[in-house]
Amino acid sequence: MNDYKHNSQNNFDRQSSRYDTASFGDHARKLHPILLRQLAQIPHDRILDVGCGTGALLSQILSRWPENTCAGVDLSPGMVEAARKKLDGQAQVLLGDAEALPFPDGAFQAALCCDSFHHYPHPEAALKEIYRVLEPGGVLLLADPTAPFLIRELMNFLLPWGHGGDVRMYSAEELSQLLTPLFHGVECRRVDQTSLLAWGIR
DSSP, rough: OOHHHHHHHHHHHHHHTTTTTSSGGGHHHHHHHHHHHHHTTSSSSSEEETTHHHHHHHHHHHHHTTTOEEEEEEEEEEHHHHHHHHHTTTSSSOOBBBTTTOTTTTEEEEEEEEEGGGGGGSSHHHHHHHHEEEEEEEEEEEEEEEOOHHHHHHHHHHHHOSSSHHHHHHHHHHHHHHHHTTOOEEEEEEEEEEEEEEEEEE
16 A cells, blocks of 8 residues: 655655755746735735745745744655755744644634645545634635646556655545535636646635
């Protein structure tokens, strides 16, 4: 059986020193301006980045809104080390699992999940944790890769055989169905051929 978490951790540890410039980080970087535009439209004084990677998105947030309180969590020690170095104490960055977030209930106004959700073997558990750490009225903004139906189906057939920690590529409908039991005002749309943007309110 594929140990998705172990594989994700190892994969991103290997990539951490080059993720901000190498091609394997291109898709995540493409999603940053999309998330920043959405974030600007909601309350965002206290922000959590789930699967924060090297802290690149948090760095951009803090350059725009330096008064914000920001935190990040990632499963990869290599990514956490890179994020702490990049953010230099401007944000709390913790090693942790999206299924057991190391933060108290209602701690954040907004939670971001950028190019990370497709690595979660138990997506419902991760969403419950994100819901828990958001305050009432807090917003989840989630951006993740997708593909046309046939390509997506082929990818989802092959992913269990891979070693990168990828679990599942979702359609907009599937992602909406996952969010709806917990969040209200759920919307999910394709922003281009390879990307989904979803949001929901706690």
